[in-house]
Amino acid sequence: MSVYNSLDSITEELHKCMKCGNCMAVCPIYKETRQEVGVARGKISLVEYLLSGEIEMTERLADRFSLCTTCMACNTNCPCGVRFDKIILAARAEAVRKKGLHPVKKIAFTALKMQRMFDFGMKTGSLFQGVALKHVPHKSDRIARMRFDIGIGTDKVFPMLASKTLRSEFPEVVKVKNPKMRVAFFTGCMINYFYTDIGKAVVEVLKENDIEVVIPKGQGCCGIPASVNGDVASASALAKRNLRAFEKLGADALVVACSSGGTAWKHVFGELLENDPEFKALADKWAGKSYDISEFLIHKVPFKKQGLGRVDRKVTYHDPCHLNRGQGINKEPREILKSIPGVTLIEMKEPGRCCGMAGSFSLVHPDLSVQISDRKTADIELTHTDTVATGCPACRLQLKSGVENAGIEEEVLHTIQILAESYRAGKNN
Amino acid sequence: MLAREVLQELIQVLGAENVLTEQEDLLTYAYDATAAMKHHKPDVVVSPLSTEQVAEVVKIAVRHNIPIYPRGSGTNLSGGTIPTKGGIVLSMLNLNKILEIDQDNLTATVQPGVIIQALNDEVLKLGLLYPPDPGTVTTATMGGSLSECSGGLRGLKYGVTKHYIMGLQIVLANGEVIRWGGKTVKNVTGYDLVALFTGAEGTLGIVTEIIVKLIPSPEARKSILAVFDDVDKAGKAIASIIRNKIIPATLEIMDNVTIQTVEHFVHAGLPLDAEAVLLIEVDGYKEVVEREAVLVEQILKDEQAVEVKIAKDDKERDLLWLARRSALPALAQKRPTTVLEDATVPRSKIPDMLKAIRRIADKHNLNIATFGHAGDGNLHPTILTDERDQDEMKRVHLAVDEIFQTAISLGGTLSGEHGIGIAKMKYLDWEFGEAGVAALRRIKEALDPNYLLNPGKIVRRD
The missing domain is CATH 3.30.70.2740 (Alpha-Beta Plaits)
Structure with missing residues (x-):
């Protein structure tokens, strides 16, 4: 019984909570609102009242359940070992079963399921985005702000849609001479449509390490935006579609450069498809050989150190919640950065604190998201670095918006981009 | 349910954004950290931004005869913040500023919603310390810990919250605002209301500003672990340390059940067959700490400790204290x-x-x-x-x-640091007798005749 199918699945998890309130010390939302409903303890109580029949599922209750970035900081700080991430997912799935999906999210997640239409929409969007977005001149990032407010304010800085999607720029199989391994690359939406520079860096680094890269055309959205919002049907459909696409081409391992994608392949697909023996077996098989790109380059195929050229950057690293707490990956990206000649790594105050992006959370609660982001930006500013590295395109978007609006000269890049830059510098010498 | 006009008056004073009325919010203020307690939903939750607003809320409550439940982070362990009769929960969390740190007078002036650790982070930058350190130091508020008079691990040498409270601003049950005490070490003007309101659990008045005493942060510390095969021997060792005129900052004990649970949880190297372990920390000037550590070690050996270990470095010290701090979490998971x-x-x-x-x-x-x-x-x-x-x-x-x-x-007391709240109210006459409980009641009724402030706690209304 998974958290996606039934609220009863979390009964034991709820009983573990002793209401000590230790979650208050680390919850990014509670830090801003100082209201009990913002923190895990408050929402755990609401789920308990719901289960005991004291209250019913209402839209107002579903709204309260949207107050969580799923950063999992409370899990780590909980003396009783409560997995609040499971509780909130189960509560949201229950809300969707009882009250349906928020209309805007329904449209969005349905579009994610229809890949061709989505691709067409994104391509058209790329041409016409100037109508809604105003380009912000910037040296390395193609970024823009909304021209008019559609409910999320006009301050947020967005990346411009790429003129060509990542997947259309590469053949399905990127060959190398004497490949030592065949690795499948799950791009995820943000890297495919916006941050194609991250995707290109991934391919570049893998090729540099004599790895044949497979980029299945049939892949789609990871489904995490749907599953964290309780849209289990859409998420399951997307999981199956991805499993089919990768199974068709086959590979020795699968890499992702996005923390949601990693979570999806390693954990969520199997949980979503637990009642479907055929797909469950497939999900488990791929989960066993899925790696975040930094994890892959440290533990699976240690990356080549010869040929690394000098990159003069003062870098601070932001830990994406779903990479750090979700997958236990925090040393690996730092190890990569430290091995690049010329890079100085300077830690910020709380590198593991949520940036406040949390996918659609930032659309539903734009003000709160910005407040959380402002703290992160202030911590970044104190490091006096010129580059923020991170391991997730969604964090990159949020961090970029934060530093841009604060007027700080700071490039925001994925760790893999700096590694690719170093290989390039090595060649130019 | 509150009358519409009450809500309108509250909204007029505080603004709609600081008045919660939907049940999905109210229900999250129906409990605190106390185990096995019945929850009670308040009628409204308000978050004032100033002393004046607190006073206005109290006046509205008096006019309409509605109980008020002041609340910090709700981490207490005596049911002290549960709104048993509904009414108004007064969340003090938006009054969260450190108003002043006075290095000359060694005081800090804070609003009640400041988190204890936040104050300590600030004063530590100046080489100072606010010693009370309850287990909830990273979540509990100054107002809450003042009202519960919380203690912590450093009580033996440094005392508890009440030893650090020098002055208060208080909103009384009639809505009037008074100040008592201040920055002077000596102050015998009138009754000691600062002492009375400290540990009063919000039943006598609402504290809106606190002046606390700070001390210089100790320069060095050393931690010692002693293992005993007998509880009596451990007890004698405790007495012997004190009799030898050594006052450790911390002197903690864990029994066999705790040791076994903790060791399986954190693997700190505690012996599973020990009947008791003592964890001791001495602090102060480097020279003093060196001398005291050696003395403590000798005393523990004389008192037949099976094993005595002085933490060699910060890493060993951290491991020992991790074991102690993990006691509750480790037990709680069982x-x-x-x-x-x-x-x-x-x-x-x-x-x-x-x-x-x-x-x-x-x-x-x-x-x-x-x-x-x-x-x-x-x-x-x-x-x-x-x-x-x-x-x-x-x-x-x-x-x-x-x-x-x-x-x-054994000559002890019902509560060392958690307070009476609802949980221990029924035992009070065991400790005070009927006359003592009646005296408590007369004090309550003198300051809050209509039982509007945190009613149902400490003193039962007859």
Whole structure:
């Protein structure tokens, strides 16, 4: 019984909570609102009242359940070992079963399921985005702000849609001479449509390490935006579609450069498809050989150190919640950065604190998201670095918006981009 | 349900964004950290931004005869913030500014919503310390810990919250605002209302500003672990350290049940067959710390400790304290419900208390682990149980009764640091007698004649 199918699945998890309130010390939302409903303890109580029949599922209750970035900081700080991430997912799935999906999210997640239409929409969007977005001149990032407010304010800085999607720029199989391994690359939406520079860096680094890269055309959205919002049907459909696409081409391992994608392949697909023996077996098989790109380059195929050229950057690293707490990956990206000649790594105050992006959370609660982001930006500013590295395109978007609006000269890049830059510098010498 | 006009008056004073009325919000203020308590939904939750707003809220409550429940982070362990009669929950969390740190007078002036750790982070930058350190130091507010008079690990040498409160601004039950005490070390002007309101659990007035005493942060510290095969030997060692004129900052004890649970949890190298371990920390100037550590080591050996270990470096020190700090979390993970008591005895009676708790556990067939602040006599018998098991809960309540009886008969007290709240109200006459309880009631009625401030706590209305 998974958290996606039934609220009863979390009964034991709820009983573990002793209401000590230790979650208050680390919850990014509670830090801003100082209201009990913002923190895990408050929402755990609401789920308990719901289960005991004291209250019913209402839209107002579903709204309260949207107050969580799923950063999992409370899990780590909980003396009783409560997995609040499971509780909130189960509560949201229950809300969707009882009250349906928020209309805007329904449209969005349905579009994610229809890949061709989505691709067409994104391509058209790329041409016409100037109508809604105003380009912000910037040296390395193609970024823009909304021209008019559609409910999320006009301050947020967005990346411009790429003129060509990542997947259309590469053949399905990127060959190398004497490949030592065949690795499948799950791009995820943000890297495919916006941050194609991250995707290109991934391919570049893998090729540099004599790895044949497979980029299945049939892949789609990871489904995490749907599953964290309780849209289990859409998420399951997307999981199956991805499993089919990768199974068709086959590979020795699968890499992702996005923390949601990693979570999806390693954990969520199997949980979503637990009642479907055929797909469950497939999900488990791929989960066993899925790696975040930094994890892959440290533990699976240690990356080549010869040929690394000098990159003069003062870098601070932001830990994406779903990479750090979700997958236990925090040393690996730092190890990569430290091995690049010329890079100085300077830690910020709380590198593991949520940036406040949390996918659609930032659309539903734009003000709160910005407040959380402002703290992160202030911590970044104190490091006096010129580059923020991170391991997730969604964090990159949020961090970029934060530093841009604060007027700080700071490039925001994925760790893999700096590694690719170093290989390039090595060649130019 | 509150009348519409009451809500309108509250909104007029505080603004709609600081007045919560939807049940999905109200229900999250129906409980606190106390185990096995019935929850009660308030009618409204308000978050004032100034002393004046607090006073206005109190006046509205007086006009309409509505109870007010002041609340910080809701981490107390005595049911002290549960709004048993509905009414207004007054969340103090938006009054969260450190107003001043005065290095010349060694004081800090804070609003009640400041988190204890936040104050300590600030004063530490200046080489200063606010010593009270309850287990909830990263979440609890200054106002809450003042109202509960919380203690912590440093009580033996540094005392508890009440020893650091110098002055208060208070909104009285009639809405008037008074100031009492201040930055002077000496102050005998009038009755000591600062002392009265400290630990009053919000039943006498609402504290809106606090002046606390700070001390220089100790330069060095050293931690020592001692293992005993007998609880009595550990008890004698505690007495012997104090008799030798050494006052450690911290002197903690863990019993066998706690040791076994903690060791499986954090692997700190605690011996599983030990009957008790003592964890001791001395602090102060480097030279003094060196001398005291050697003395403590010798005393522990003389008192037949099976093993004595001085932490060589910060890493070893951190591991020892991780073991102690993990006591509650480790125990809490064993069963769904954790009933944590704080019965306190004179420190010379610690071995008697430990043995009595063991007898009570056997008698009622319960799993009770005991750890706590041996140096100040404050023990935490921790009952591991499951709220859903009604038969077991009956035995839990009987055991709790007997633990309190034992503490009082040993010359101790019902509560060392958690407060009375709802949880221990019924035991008060065991400690004070009828006349004592009546005296408490007269004080309550003199300051809050209509029982509007945190009613149903400490003093029962007849």
